[in-house]
Protein backbone atom coordinates (compact mmCIF):
# COMPACT_ATOMS: atom_id res chain seq x y z
CA UNK A 384 0.00 0.00 0.00
CA UNK A 385 1.39 3.48 -0.80
CA UNK A 386 2.55 5.89 1.92
CA UNK A 387 -0.04 8.60 2.65
CA UNK A 388 0.69 12.10 3.91
CA UNK A 389 -2.02 14.23 5.51
CA UNK A 390 -2.50 17.61 3.84
CA UNK A 391 -2.78 19.98 6.80
CA UNK A 392 -4.09 22.85 4.71
CA UNK A 393 -7.18 20.85 3.66
CA UNK A 394 -7.60 18.22 6.40
CA UNK A 395 -8.14 18.51 10.18
CA UNK A 396 -9.53 21.98 9.58
CA UNK A 397 -11.63 21.57 12.75
CA UNK A 398 -8.62 22.93 14.63
CA UNK A 399 -6.12 25.75 13.99
CA UNK A 400 -3.19 24.91 11.70
CA UNK A 401 -0.55 24.34 14.42
CA UNK A 402 -2.86 21.87 16.22
CA UNK A 403 -3.36 19.82 13.03
CA UNK A 404 0.03 18.15 13.41
CA UNK A 405 -1.06 16.40 16.62
CA UNK A 406 -4.44 15.58 15.07
CA UNK A 407 -2.77 13.95 12.05
CA UNK A 408 -0.38 11.97 14.25
CA UNK A 409 -3.28 10.83 16.45
CA UNK A 410 -5.07 9.63 13.30
CA UNK A 411 -2.03 7.49 12.46
CA UNK A 412 -0.18 9.63 9.89
CA UNK A 413 3.62 9.74 9.98
CA UNK A 414 3.96 12.41 7.29
CA UNK A 415 2.28 15.68 6.38
CA UNK A 416 2.22 18.19 3.55
CA UNK A 417 0.78 21.67 3.46
CA UNK A 418 0.49 24.52 1.00
CA UNK A 419 2.05 27.63 2.51
CA UNK A 420 3.84 27.58 5.91
CA UNK A 421 4.98 31.18 5.80
CA UNK A 422 2.52 32.62 8.32
CA UNK A 423 4.05 30.32 10.96
CA UNK A 424 7.46 30.59 12.59
CA UNK A 425 9.66 27.92 11.04
CA UNK A 426 11.12 26.82 14.38
CA UNK A 427 7.59 26.39 15.75
CA UNK A 428 6.74 24.25 12.74
CA UNK A 429 9.87 22.18 13.33
CA UNK A 430 8.73 21.59 16.92
CA UNK A 431 5.26 20.56 15.73
CA UNK A 432 6.88 17.98 13.46
CA UNK A 433 9.34 16.61 16.00
CA UNK A 434 6.91 16.53 18.93
CA UNK A 435 4.47 14.51 16.82
CA UNK A 436 7.08 12.32 15.14
CA UNK A 437 6.06 13.56 11.72
CA UNK A 438 8.03 14.31 8.59
CA UNK A 439 7.10 17.07 6.19
CA UNK A 440 7.15 15.70 2.63
CA UNK A 441 6.08 18.78 0.64
CA UNK A 442 5.02 22.38 0.76
CA UNK A 443 4.67 25.12 -1.83
CA UNK A 444 6.82 28.07 -2.76
CA UNK A 445 5.05 31.38 -1.99
CA UNK A 446 2.28 31.91 -4.58
CA UNK A 447 2.32 35.72 -4.82
CA UNK A 448 -0.72 37.62 -3.56
CA UNK A 449 -3.17 34.72 -3.07
CA UNK A 450 -6.01 36.93 -1.85
CA UNK A 451 -5.63 39.10 -4.93
CA UNK A 452 -6.06 35.98 -7.08
CA UNK A 453 -2.43 35.19 -7.83
CA UNK A 454 -1.65 31.49 -8.08
CA UNK A 455 2.12 31.44 -8.46
CA UNK A 456 4.86 33.74 -9.73
CA UNK A 457 6.98 31.46 -11.92
CA UNK A 458 5.24 32.30 -15.20
CA UNK A 459 4.80 36.02 -14.63
CA UNK A 460 7.10 38.21 -16.76
CA UNK A 461 8.55 41.12 -14.78
CA UNK A 462 8.23 39.34 -11.43
CA UNK A 463 11.53 37.42 -11.69
CA UNK A 464 13.21 39.12 -8.70
CA UNK A 465 10.17 38.41 -6.53
CA UNK A 466 10.23 34.82 -7.72
CA UNK A 467 13.91 34.45 -6.78
CA UNK A 468 13.15 35.83 -3.32
CA UNK A 469 10.32 33.28 -2.99
CA UNK A 470 12.77 30.49 -3.78
CA UNK A 471 15.14 31.76 -1.09
CA UNK A 472 12.35 31.94 1.51
CA UNK A 473 11.08 28.46 0.68
CA UNK A 474 14.62 27.13 0.92
CA UNK A 475 15.02 28.64 4.39
CA UNK A 476 11.91 26.78 5.55
CA UNK A 477 12.74 23.54 3.75
CA UNK A 478 16.25 23.35 5.23
CA UNK A 479 14.92 23.76 8.77
CA UNK A 480 11.98 21.39 8.29
CA UNK A 481 13.95 18.78 6.36
CA UNK A 482 11.49 18.95 3.48
CA UNK A 483 12.78 16.94 0.50
CA UNK A 484 10.54 18.43 -2.22
CA UNK A 485 8.83 21.74 -2.92
CA UNK A 486 5.98 22.54 -5.31
CA UNK A 487 6.28 25.68 -7.38
CA UNK A 488 3.05 27.11 -8.70
CA UNK A 489 3.13 28.51 -12.23
CA UNK A 490 0.59 31.32 -12.05
CA UNK A 491 -2.35 32.68 -14.00
CA UNK A 492 -1.54 34.01 -17.49
CA UNK A 493 -2.12 37.78 -17.14
CA UNK A 494 -4.36 39.67 -19.58
CA UNK A 495 -2.29 41.30 -22.31
CA UNK A 496 0.65 38.92 -21.97
CA UNK A 497 0.92 36.02 -24.43
CA UNK A 498 1.00 32.45 -23.16
CA UNK A 499 4.27 31.77 -25.06
CA UNK A 500 5.87 34.70 -23.23
CA UNK A 501 4.65 33.32 -19.89
CA UNK A 502 5.84 29.84 -20.80
CA UNK A 503 9.31 31.18 -21.64
CA UNK A 504 9.44 33.02 -18.30
CA UNK A 505 8.19 29.90 -16.53
CA UNK A 506 10.88 27.65 -17.97
CA UNK A 507 13.66 30.10 -17.06
CA UNK A 508 12.34 30.45 -13.51
CA UNK A 509 11.80 26.72 -13.04
CA UNK A 510 15.34 26.03 -14.24
CA UNK A 511 16.67 28.61 -11.77
CA UNK A 512 14.67 27.20 -8.89
CA UNK A 513 15.65 23.60 -9.64
CA UNK A 514 19.31 24.62 -9.71
CA UNK A 515 19.02 26.46 -6.38
CA UNK A 516 17.14 23.63 -4.64
CA UNK A 517 19.43 21.02 -6.16
CA UNK A 518 22.36 22.43 -4.19
CA UNK A 519 20.60 21.19 -1.04
CA UNK A 520 19.31 17.89 -2.42
CA UNK A 521 15.75 19.20 -2.67
CA UNK A 522 13.48 18.29 -5.59
CA UNK A 523 11.21 20.75 -7.38
CA UNK A 524 7.66 19.72 -8.33
CA UNK A 525 5.62 21.20 -11.15
CA UNK A 526 1.92 20.34 -11.00
CA UNK A 527 -0.64 20.62 -13.78
CA UNK A 528 -3.86 22.13 -12.38
CA UNK A 529 -7.27 21.94 -14.02
CA UNK A 530 -8.75 25.13 -15.53
CA UNK A 531 -12.08 24.68 -13.74
CA UNK A 532 -10.49 25.23 -10.36
CA UNK A 533 -7.93 27.73 -11.61
CA UNK A 534 -9.06 29.46 -14.83
CA UNK A 535 -6.08 30.77 -16.78
CA UNK A 536 -3.49 28.71 -14.88
CA UNK A 537 -0.49 28.20 -17.13
CA UNK A 538 0.11 24.46 -16.66
CA UNK A 539 -2.83 22.11 -17.17
CA UNK A 540 -1.67 18.80 -18.61
CA UNK A 541 0.59 16.01 -17.47
CA UNK A 542 1.96 15.75 -21.00
CA UNK A 543 3.10 19.39 -21.05
CA UNK A 544 4.62 19.11 -17.58
CA UNK A 545 6.68 16.09 -18.59
CA UNK A 546 7.74 17.82 -21.81
CA UNK A 547 9.03 20.79 -19.75
CA UNK A 548 10.73 18.46 -17.30
CA UNK A 549 12.52 16.62 -20.14
CA UNK A 550 13.41 19.83 -21.98
CA UNK A 551 15.06 21.38 -18.91
CA UNK A 552 16.77 18.11 -18.01
CA UNK A 553 17.25 18.83 -14.32
CA UNK A 554 17.39 15.54 -12.38
CA UNK A 555 15.61 17.13 -9.41
CA UNK A 556 12.75 18.56 -11.49
CA UNK A 557 9.75 16.25 -11.25
CA UNK A 558 6.03 16.28 -11.99
CA UNK A 559 3.47 16.36 -9.20
CA UNK A 560 0.64 14.11 -10.40
CA UNK A 561 -2.51 15.20 -8.65
CA UNK A 562 -5.02 12.57 -9.76
CA UNK A 563 -7.87 15.01 -9.06
CA UNK A 564 -6.60 17.51 -11.66
CA UNK A 565 -5.36 14.87 -14.08
CA UNK A 566 -8.77 13.18 -14.14
CA UNK A 567 -10.56 16.43 -14.86
CA UNK A 568 -8.16 17.53 -17.59
CA UNK A 569 -7.25 14.34 -19.38
CA UNK A 570 -8.24 11.14 -17.57
CA UNK A 571 -6.23 8.10 -18.69
CA UNK A 572 -4.69 8.09 -15.19
CA UNK A 573 -3.23 4.58 -15.03
CA UNK A 574 -1.53 4.79 -18.43
CA UNK A 575 -0.19 8.28 -17.75
CA UNK A 576 1.10 7.09 -14.36
CA UNK A 577 2.71 3.97 -15.83
CA UNK A 578 4.33 5.72 -18.77
CA UNK A 579 5.74 8.61 -16.73
CA UNK A 580 6.51 7.02 -13.38
CA UNK A 581 10.22 7.94 -13.47
CA UNK A 582 9.34 11.59 -13.87
CA UNK A 583 6.76 11.71 -11.08
CA UNK A 584 8.03 13.06 -7.78
CA UNK A 585 4.80 13.31 -5.80
CA UNK A 586 1.20 12.19 -6.08
CA UNK A 587 -1.96 13.70 -4.61
CA UNK A 588 -5.47 12.33 -4.35
CA UNK A 589 -9.06 13.49 -3.97
CA UNK A 590 -12.41 12.40 -5.33
CA UNK A 591 -13.76 13.83 -8.60
CA UNK A 592 -15.83 15.97 -8.94
CA UNK A 593 -16.29 16.85 -5.24
CA UNK A 594 -12.59 16.90 -4.14
CA UNK A 595 -13.49 14.93 -1.00
CA UNK A 596 -12.13 11.68 0.44
CA UNK A 597 -10.86 9.24 -2.24
CA UNK A 598 -13.64 6.73 -1.49
CA UNK A 599 -16.26 8.28 -3.74
CA UNK A 600 -16.63 9.80 -7.21
CA UNK A 601 -15.38 8.72 -10.60
CA UNK A 602 -11.80 7.63 -9.82
CA UNK A 603 -11.15 4.00 -8.88
CA UNK A 604 -8.54 4.61 -6.18
CA UNK A 605 -8.19 1.00 -4.97
CA UNK A 606 -7.15 0.17 -8.55
CA UNK A 607 -4.64 3.06 -8.63
CA UNK A 608 -3.20 2.22 -5.20
CA UNK A 609 -2.64 -1.39 -6.32
CA UNK A 610 -1.01 -0.07 -9.51
CA UNK A 611 1.32 2.18 -7.51
CA UNK A 612 2.42 -0.89 -5.54
CA UNK A 613 2.85 -2.94 -8.70
CA UNK A 614 4.92 -0.17 -10.31
CA UNK A 615 7.04 0.10 -7.17
CA UNK A 616 6.27 3.78 -6.56
CA UNK A 617 8.41 4.81 -3.59
CA UNK A 618 7.15 8.36 -3.12
CA UNK A 619 4.37 9.79 -1.01
CA UNK A 620 0.68 10.25 -1.75
CA UNK A 621 -0.66 13.55 -0.43
CA UNK A 622 -4.28 13.51 0.79
CA UNK A 623 -5.18 16.86 -0.72
CA UNK A 624 -8.92 16.66 -0.26
CA UNK A 625 -11.71 18.53 1.51
CA UNK A 626 -13.20 16.23 4.19
CA UNK A 627 -16.96 15.80 3.75
CA UNK A 628 -17.48 16.19 7.50
CA UNK A 629 -15.21 15.73 10.52
CA UNK A 630 -11.82 14.65 9.17
CA UNK A 631 -11.47 11.65 11.49
CA UNK A 632 -14.92 10.36 10.45
CA UNK A 633 -13.77 10.21 6.82
CA UNK A 634 -10.60 8.16 7.28
CA UNK A 635 -12.18 4.75 6.78
CA UNK A 636 -10.57 4.49 3.32
CA UNK A 637 -7.03 4.59 4.80
CA UNK A 638 -5.11 1.36 5.32
CA UNK A 639 -4.51 0.73 9.01
CA UNK A 640 -0.77 1.61 8.76
CA UNK A 641 -0.49 4.81 6.74
Ligand SMILES: O=C(O)[C@H](O)C(=O)CO
Pocket residue numbers: 418443486488526528561564587623
Ligand atom coordinates in the same frame (compact mmCIF):
# COMPACT_ATOMS: atom_id res chain seq x y z
O1 LIG B 1 -4.37 22.82 -5.71
C1 LIG B 1 -3.57 21.88 -5.87
O2 LIG B 1 -3.87 20.73 -6.22
C2 LIG B 1 -2.09 22.12 -5.64
O3 LIG B 1 -1.53 20.93 -5.10
C3 LIG B 1 -1.67 23.30 -4.86
O4 LIG B 1 -0.77 23.16 -4.06
C4 LIG B 1 -2.20 24.67 -5.09
O5 LIG B 1 -3.47 24.85 -4.67
Ligand SMILES: [Mg+2]
Pocket residue numbers: 526561587623
Ligand atom coordinates in the same frame (compact mmCIF):
# COMPACT_ATOMS: atom_id res chain seq x y z
MG1 LIG C 1 -2.53 19.22 -5.83
